[in-house]
Amino acid sequence: MLTTHLQHFWMMGGYAQYVWPVYFLAAGILIGNTWSTRRRMQQTKRKIKHWLERTA
Amino acid sequence: MKQGVIWRTLYRLASPQLFYRTSGRCLPWLTVVTCLLFAYGLLGALVLAPPDYQQGDAFRIIYLHVPAAFLSLSIYTTMAFCAVLSLVWRIKLADLVLKNAAPLGAWITLLALVSGSVWGKPMWGTYWIWDARLTSELLLLFLYLGVIALNRALGTRVQANRALAIVVLIGFVDIPIIHYSVQWWNTLHQGASLSLLAKPKIAPSMLYPLLAMIAAFMGFFVTSLLARVRTDLLWVEKRSKWVTALVRE
Amino acid sequence: MNPVRRKRLTGVIIAMLGVAIAIGLALYALRQNISLFYTPSQIVSHEAPHGRTFRLGGMVEKGSVKYAKKGLLVSFVLSDLKKTATVKFNGILPDLFREGQGIVAEGRLNNKGIFIADTVLAKHDANYMPPEVKAALKKN
Known part of the structure; x- marks a missing residue:
């Protein structure tokens, strides 16, 4: 019962090949950007720490 | 008198330390609100909204295409506003906002173009056509890429900021062209379904998730932009006492 | 300041x-x-190019679509609410092609003034609604 519902949902009325790639691309862009934003903050803090140690 | 107060608040907000602290306090809230909006928006987009009478389930691409397209224009408008602040008032924070908005704008514009293209294949019968709307939006992607490339090439000198701001302002001419392209010329792209003044041409059950997705995309942009500007601010201000204290914690 | x-x-x-x-x-x-396309009025007023390919856009007139008994050949009348033009096309029409729908065809005029299309693209309007709402609107 549930699987047929999910299958029906996944089919997207025959447009699955158009709808899902767009949703996955959007997820990739949004998550990728958020991840890179976080990583840059951590890297920058580390870089400043090194820089302070060298100049101190 | 009143004008003086506004300017003073603006200038003070542009002070690096205060900006860092205030934005740090807002960020967790913004993140939570954005996530909630995405949760409702996606549920509405994929499950709650009924299929369209003509396009069936293919119309669900609208929930990514319209927010992305809208944001691609808003981000550039933000950059142009910052360019004026930078050129006329020489506010350093405006340069940082401008530089950090450009890559976000490029990604979102890419999403708008690709989602529209994939939507066009089953509905129009083609992935791409050189009509005024599509062409001017593609030009916007190149404007973003140009700003990013120019920023990398010029570095951080004061003259570089000025050059960048001027380029952004010249490119701003494309924004009204994109918006009005469907009215000024014959295009394959249809007119706007949503506008501030007219009644929406989309049924309420389909409209609310769309509005939520637009708000969610805006939330994503503001959150990412603030976080990125904060990072740059730390680096630029690394010689100041407050950054030293913050990093040593 | x-x-x-x-x-x-x-x-x-x-x-x-x-x-x-x-x-x-x-x-x-x-x-x-x-502009992406010319209109039927522009063909009538000789503004549209002769002897080379161009795009023609308009609404498919209700009741004008005629399919050949064999093959994919189809002919229909395009209108811009002022003037009309006859189009012939041999190929697969997009999902959204139907009477009353806006379309853009690419091709050229033949000697008889009939537009021979190589491709047909559907234009869709800015309206989105559930099928039930459309059905209710039709009834009224």
């Missing part, structure tokens, strides 16, 4: 206006090239 900033702001505004006017004039001069 202090005088230096006022001067800079005026400079920025004047420069922006200059760029906008220059680009506006260029776009105005190129308007027919920028």
Whole structure:
């Protein structure tokens, strides 16, 4: 019962090949950007720490 | 008198330390609100909204295409506003906002173009056509890429900021062209379904998730932009006492 | 606002206006090239090109679509609410092609003034609604 519902949902009325790639691309862009934003903050803090140690 | 107060608040907000602290306090809230909006928006987009009478389930691409397209224009408008602040008032924070908005704008514009293209294949019968709307939006992607490339090439000198701001302002001419392209010329792209003044041409059950997705995309942009500007601010201000204290914690 | 900033702001505004006017004039001069398609009225008034390919856009008139008994050949009448043009097409029509729908066809005029299309693209309008709502609207 549930699987047929999910299958029906996944089919997207025959447009699955158009709808899902767009949703996955959007997820990739949004998550990728958020991840890179976080990583840059951590890297920058580390870089400043090194820089302070060298100049101190 | 009143004008003086506004300017003073603006200038003070542009002070690096205060900006860092205030934005740090807002960020967790913004993140939570954005996530909630995405949760409702996606549920509405994929499950709650009924299929369209003509396009069936293919119309669900609208929930990514319209927010992305809208944001691609808003981000550039933000950059142009910052360019004026930078050129006329020489506010350093405006340069940082401008530089950090450009890559976000490029990604979102890419999403708008690709989602529209994939939507066009089953509905129009083609992935791409050189009509005024599509062409001017593609030009916007190149404007973003140009700003990013120019920023990398010029570095951080004061003259570089000025050059960048001027380029952004010249490119701003494309924004009204994109918006009005469907009215000024014959295009394959249809007119706007949503506008501030007219009644929406989309049924309420389909409209609310769309509005939520637009708000969610805006939330994503503001959150990412603030976080990125904060990072740059730390680096630029690394010689100041407050950054030293913050990093040593 | 202090005088230096006022001067800079005026400079920025004047420069922006200059760029906008220059680009506006260029776009105005190129308007027919920028427009994606010609209309049936433009064929009647001989504004549309003869002897080369161009795009023609309009609404498919109700009751005008005729399919050949064999093959994919189809003919229909396009209208821009003022004038009409007959189109013949041999190929697969897009999902959204139907009577009353806007379409854009690419092809050329033959000697009899009939537009022979190589491709047909569907234009869709800005309205979105559930099927039940559409059905209810039709009833009224």
